[in-house]
Amino acid sequence: MSRFGWRHVFKFGVILAVIAGSAWGIAAEIRTSRLQALILSRFAQDFEFSVGAGASPSIYFPTAGPYNERLGYARLPSFIQSLTAGGFVIDRQAQLSPQLSSFITRGGFPVFHEKTQAGLRLLDRSGATLFHESYPGRVYPSFETVPSLVTDTLLFIENRELLDPRHPNRNPAVEWDRLATVIVDFVRQIGNPGLNIAGGSTLATQIEKYRHSPEGQTLNAEGKLRQMVSASLRAYLDGPDTTTVRRRIVTDYLNSTPLTARAGFGEVHGLGDGLWAWYGADFETVNRLLRAPAPAGLALTGSEIERRALAYKQVLSLLLAQRRPSFYLLSDGAALRRLTDTYLRLLAHAGIIDQGLRDAALAAELRFRQDRPTPAPVSFVERKAANAIRSRLLPMLGLPSLYQLDRLDLTVSTTLDDPVQEAVTGVLRQLRDRAYAETLGLTGPRLLDKGDPARVIYSVTLMERGPNANYVRLQADNLDRPLDINEGAKLDLGSTAKLRTLVTYLEIAATLHGRYGHLGREELAAVESDSSDPLTLWAVRHLSAAKDKSLAALLDAAMARRYSASPAERFFTGGGVHRFGNFDSADDGRVMSVAEAFRNSVNLVFIRMMRDIVAFHIAEGTDGAGALLADPEHPARRHYLERFADREGSDFLNRFYKDYRGRSPDEALNLLASRIRPKLERFAVIFRSVRPDADLDTFAAFLRERMPGADIDPATVGRLYEKHAPGRFNLADRGYLARVHPLELWLAAYLQTHPGASRSEMLAASDAERQAAYAWLFKTRRKSVQDTRVRTLLEEDAFVRIHRAWQRLGYPFDSLVPSYATAIGSSADRPAALGELMGIILNDGLRLPTIRIERLDFAVGTPYETALKRKLGKAERVLAPEVAATVRRALRDVAENGTARRIDGAFVGEDGAVIPIGGKTGTGDHRHVRYGAGRQLIESRVVNRTATFVFFIGERFFGTITAHVPGPEAAEYRFTSGLPAQLLKALAPTLQPLLATQAPTAVPTL
Known part of the structure; x- marks a missing residue:
């Protein structure tokens, strides 16, 4: 053979050898994954992240994937935005290595050791767990706990080579034979579109898919590649040996595989x-x-x-x-x-x-359970504080439900003290037992002398004042329902309203001091001649005669100012004439100082005080209120009368609409006819008003139907038909003739042509009619009637201004009842809002934010980890410090000498000294009262009974304690505000450890 031929044979042999060697190497790599293990483990070791102070310059949040959505990772940007807008700041955040950051930006899933279980965790002030939910709830804690039968079954179905011990470096993300089959089937499917393709996913790539792919699905080849690459790198995070990782994959799959959703679960x-x-x-x-x-x-x-x-x-x-x-x-x-x-x-x-x-x-027969898999019953009493925190987290994070909140990978640090919380909750739960209540001194006159103690709901809240905020340390009650009566109910808290009234009274005194305290006698005399309200006149006269013109001296004088406690006077307020009584009839004939009246909670003094407060605001809000009432031609008078007509007319229409809505035109006409005495002319008026276009025969038929047996001749019918034709009488006259309210007549007519009108549409259509119905009111010869309406509106305007002052100090509702009775509780309140007011008073008039949540740690141990904390802020001045100091002394007097004297001396410091306590008591006997003609009492039905004590303990702690019985059963009880005061005294040993804790030095605030 020629030299040339041998050379070609040698080259060909080398090529065959290379091919054979490559084939052998590929086959070996497929079996062992050694080269992949070497390369990928070195690559993955650079996938690192750490947590550093402040916002991270290198953090990426996922945008899709069921796992990322459920645990809140995908929503972290919106959570952060909402929380930072609400007063939080990023404290710490994950910082990604350049390699991991680059991998994510190129489309890979973040590679780290993912959590199988996560859920909301609430921690108390010391880091102890208050509440914890884990999802999924039932998991295998380790591979060793999985029955081998379950493991073998899973691998047979899904991934038979996964745990092969012969190849410790094996890549669990790929089974090459299955992948080759899938590739072949893809090619075959091109010519046969209906061909089913077997799944080529391993357990590792399935986990990537149902956790991170959009909607948990593989949408295309690119998505499958992303799953395989991410799963491969995740497998080599801990090094080339994947033995442990492959076992973890089995456990993770069994613990997290999605099995759709079930109602109730x-x-x-x-x-x-x-x-x-x-x-x-x-x-x-x-x-x-x-x-x-x-x-x-x-x-x-x-x-x-x-x-x-x-x-x-x-x-x-x-x-x-x-x-x-x-x-x-x-x-x-x-x-x-x-x-x-x-x-x-x-x-x-x-x-x-x-x-x-x-x-x-x-x-064996497979049968799905028929009942809903409801969660195990949970005591709302035990979870009350935790539920309050969870409810606050919903708006903070923009979440619609606790279901979504509880599944977040989130740890929340709260201000609550769990040991004290549990101890107080334990006491409250035992109060259902009369014998136990007796051991605490809760039985006896004006306490639990009557009624079943098991029906009494108790609520206790305790807060601690810090330099920049108020900590909620305790929030407990014994109501085994979601309702939180401390924050979620509108309650008649009785004489606690006197605290708000006293603060308003003293604020007015401080305002008058600011205006006139620097003036000389001549200037004060000029002011006095122009003043009309009692408080301004008193302040000016006091300043004119006083040697000490300081604000503190004026406030002391205001507390010494005297009022009659007589119940004999009748008061025009709230649009009518009312009488009020004192709790203790021994006070009826006395004249006493404001300080004494506050100490002993005397109603009539505060009724008269509120009358002076209203007069001050009327004088403040209206130029020449006296002239307005005196002059029937005053230009502002018509404006007030029009307002009254509009307001009262709207009230009547709303009442009528409730009766008429949903009725057909015939039903509406028949209802109106049934409400008048059966007289021919009245029936004629309402029919011609409601159906002005009806013909004479229809009119006649209606009259004969309403008055069966009456001899109604055609001439009478014709006369009535013409007499009451449209336009003959105005709306007010037609109402008078028919003896019905003109607006009820109008509404019945309106609904003939607008049967489906909404309440707002009806009110919008009745503007002119509301004024027309009250045309009589605008006649000057009815001046006394006009004066009554004008005074009512002036009083309402004054209560709008009083409401603003109360809201500034934490009053929780949108309006006040415009009546002097607001001074003794008719406008209701909430214990939590009273607690906030007590915090302002204790803190020298500074309003601090009330904090339950200090810190939120999202996604701990992940590349998304973000911790937010409250940022420090400044207190808001809402009350003069001199006013706050004066009120504190008055509250202390109540506890030492007044209605709460049983509590004095209950708390002792570590040095053995008595800790001073102050507070205000209140008892609300809420009744539904109905009067008839001549103010005759028709019905008085008990709705609920409530007793509250709002208090401070020393310089750091304050709160509220409430006893409440809802429903008509409240009529069986006679307890007063002495009950919550006695309960606080009984809780003193339980609360003592909290009082002995170190005072906060810095409190994060909004």
Whole structure:
């Protein structure tokens, strides 16, 4: 052979050798993954992140994926935006390595050790757990806890080579033979579009898919590649050896595989929750049945075999259902049963299960549970504080439900003190027992002398004042329902309103001092001659005569100012004439100082004080209120009368609309006719007003129908038809003739042509009619009637200004009842709002934010970790310090000498000294009262009974304690505000450890 030929033969042989070597290398790599392990583990070791102070310059948040959405990772940008707008600042945040950052920006899923379980955790002030939810709820804590039968079954179905021990470096993200089959099937599908393609995903890539791919689905080849690459790199995070990782993949898959959603449970993830949600099977029991068939030498009984077989069949069905969970678990359970039976035979044929288990499982019947898998009952009493925190978190994060909140990967640090919380809750729960209540001194006159103690709801809130904020340390009650009476109810808290009234009274005194305190006698005399309200006149006269013109001196004089406590006077307020009584009739004939009246909670003094406050605001708000009332031609008078007509007319229309809405035109006409005395002319008026276009025959038929048996001749019918034709009488006159309110007549007519009109449409259409119905009011010869209406509106305007002052100090509602009775509780309140007012008073008039949540830690241990904390802020001055000091002294007097004197001396400091206490008591006997003509009492029905004590303890602590009985059962009780005061005294030993804690030095605030 020529030299040339040998050379070519040699080259050809080398090529064959290279090809053979490459084939052998590829085959070896497919089996062992050694080269992948070397390259990918070195690459993955640079995928790092750390947590640094402040906002991170290198953080990426996912935008899709069920796992990222459920745990809140995808919503972190919106959470951060909402929280920073609400007064939080980023304290710490994850910072990604350049390699991990680059990988994510190129489309990879963030590679780190992901959590299988997560959920909301609330911590108390010391870091102890107040509340914790974990989702999924039932998981395998480790690979070793998974029954081998479950592992073997899963691998047979999904990933048979995953745990092969011969190749420790194996890449769990790829099974090459399955991948090759899928590639071939893809090619075949091009020519045969209807061909079904077998899944090529390993467990590792399935986890990537259902966690991170949009909607948990593989949308295209690019998505599949992203899953494979991310799963491969995740497998080598800890080095080339993937033995432990592959076991973790099995555990993670079993714990997190999605099994659609179940009504009453929500989304179902993982085998454990799936068994409970779909079959009602206990996870621990199932695992015990599947671990070992029986001890050596013993045989299982027939019932045990059946239970084991059913447990295995349920597990197998859920492992298979993961392929199409909504179809198999919601749409076609029969298809799932058939598929499960097919796999039982395949598993037995492959030797995964024995024939006995196969036959018993085939005989077992798969039945989904019929009842809703409701969660275990939870005591609302025990969770009251935690539920209050959770409810506050919803608007802070912009979430619609607790369901979504509880599934976030979030830890929240609160200000609550869990040991004291539990101890107080324990006391409140035992108060259902009369014998226990008696040991605490809660029985006796004006306490629990009558009524079932089990019906009394108690609520206790305690806050601690810090330099920049108020900490909520305790929030407990014994109401085993979601309602929080401390913050969520509108309650008649009785004489606690006197505290707000006293503050308003003293604020007016401080305002007058600011205006006139620097003036000389001549200037003060000029002011006095122009003043009309009692408070301005008093302040000016006092300043003119006083040697000490300081604000503190004026406030002391205001507390010494005297009022009559007589109930004999009648008061025009709230649009009518009222009488008021004192709690203790011994006060009826006395004249006393404001300080004494506050100490002993004397009603009539505060009624008269509120009258002076209203007069001050009327004088402040209206130029020449006296002239307005004196002069019938005053230009502002008509404006007030028009306002009255509009307001009262709207009130009447709303009342009538409630009766008429939903009725047909005929029904509306018949209802109106049924409300008048049966007289021919009145029926004529309403018919011609309501149906002005009806002909004479229809009119006649209506009259004869309404007055059967009456001899109604045609001439009379014709005369009435013409007499009451449209336009003959105005609306007010027609109402008078028919003896119905003109606006009821108008509404019945309006609904003839607008039967489906809404309330707002009806009110918008009645503007002119409301004024027309009150045309009589504008006649100057009715001046006394006009004066009554004008005074009512002036009073309402004054209460609008008083309401603004109350709101500035934390009053929680949108309006006040425009009546002097607001001074003794008619406008209601909330214990929490009273607590906020007490905090202002204790803090020298500075309003501090009330804080329950200090810190939120999202996604701890992930590349998304973000911690936010409250940023420090400044207190808001809402009350003069001199006013706050004066009120504190008055509150202390109540506890030492007044209605709360039983509490004095209850708390002692570590040095043995008595801690001073101050507070205000209030008792609300809320009744539904109905009067008839001449103010005759028709009905007085008890709605609820409430007693409250708002207090401070020393210089740091303040709060409220409330006793409440809802419903008509409240009529059985006679307790007063002495009950909550006595309960606070009884709780003193329980609260003492909290009082002994170190005072906060810096408090994060809004």
